[in-house]
Each structure stands twice: as C-alpha cells, then as structure tokens.
Amino acid sequence: MNIHLPRADVAEQTLAIIDEFKGLEGPLLPILHALQDEFGYVPQESMPVIARELNLSRAEVYGVVTFYHDFREHPAGRHVLKLCRAEACQSMGGDRLADRAKALLGIDFHETTPDGEVTLEPVYCLGLCSCSPSAMLDGEVHGRLDDAALEALVEEVRR
Numbered sequence: 742m743n744i745h746l747p748r749a750d751v752a753e754q755t756l757a758i759i760d761e762f763k764g765l766e767g768p769l770l771p772i773l774h775a776l777q778d779e780f781g782y783v784p785q786e787s788m789p790v791i792a793r794e795l796n797l798s799r800a801e802v803y804g805v806v807t808f809y810h811d812f813r814e815h816p817a818g819r820h821v822l823k824l825c826r827a828e829a830c831q832s833m834g835g836d837r838l839a840d841r842a843k844a845l846l847g848i849d850f851h852e853t854t855p856d857g858e859v860t861l862e863p864v865y866c867l868g869l870c871s872c873s874p875s876a877m878l879d880g881e882v883h884g885r886l887d888d889a890a891l892e893a894l895v896e897e898v899r900r
C-alpha cells in the first residue's frame with residue numbers, strides 16, 4: 742500500500758520512526774525498512790531528515806537506499822511482480838522470462854506501468870530454488886514458471 746501525505750506530515754512521521762530506532766546500533770536500515778512499511782516506499786522528503794538526525798550526508802543515505810533492491814524510491818503500482826534473479830532461477834531460464842515480462846508489461850525492472858497498475862522488481866532468491874524459475878506476485882510465490890504461466894500472471898494483474 743502506498744500512503745501519500747503532505748510534505749510536513751512525511752517529515753513528522755519520519756522523525757517519529759527515527760526516534761523509535763535511533764538507539765539501535767546501525768539504525769539506518771531499520772529506519773528505511775520502517776519507512777517503507779509505513780509509506781510503501783522511502784519518500785524523497787525523508788532522506789534529508791534522516792541525514793540530519795543520524796549525522797550522515799544526504800549522499801550516504803541516498804546511496805544506501807539505491808544500493809538495496811528492497812527499497813523503493815517511488816510508490817509502487819497496485820500490483821508488484823517480483824522475478825527471481827538469483828542463480829538457480831537464472832540457470833532455469835530466468836533471464837528469458839525476465840525479458841518476456843518486461844516486453845509484456847512494456848517496462849523495465851524498478852518501473853511501474855504508466856497506468857499505475859504493475860511494478861516489476863527483481864528479487865534475489867525467494868527460497869523456492871527447487872521450483873525455479875520463480876516469482877512473487879503481491880506476496881504470493883509462484884514456482885516452475887514457463888512462458889504460459891508468466892503470461893497468465895501478467896494477464897491476472899492487467900485484468
């Protein structure tokens with residue numbers, strides 16, 4: 742779920758989350774996860790607040806957000822399709838499936854379809870390696886994907 746709030750409210754919520762985790766050793770990742778849980782993504786407006794409160798540069802905060810594939814900088818679409826890009830899935834045709842999904846949706850990884858319906862994300866192992874290649878659609882895992890199964894998933898979210 743994405744939550745959109747006025748800038749001042751985002752800053753206020755961000756401060757509340759920072760206060761909750763500031764005492765931890767290495768508080769940045771827990772703060773970013775909590776923000777993403779709260780808003781569905783890490784709002785741009787949160788980054789300077791985090792930098793100020795943790796005494797980091799904005800570039801350092803931004804660097805961590807962009808380094809980890811889990812964090813989104815923009816609100817996600819109504820549906821999130823995650824395709825596994827890790828080794829077992831790659832060896833079972835994951836690359837080809839990823840190309841197919843991109844073509845079907847007309848977007849690349851980390852993008853959302855223009856109608857706001859579907860966000861496509863890479864994920865690095867869903868723990869379903871024995872059923873490679875696998876994917877997760879809105880939190881539900883799908884194994885042994887072939888072209889037809891992938892097309893059915895895409896059709897499901899485009900309906």
Ligand code: FES
Pocket residue numbers: 825826827828829830831865866867868869870873874875
């Ligand atoms: S490598 Fe894809 S589920 Fe583990």
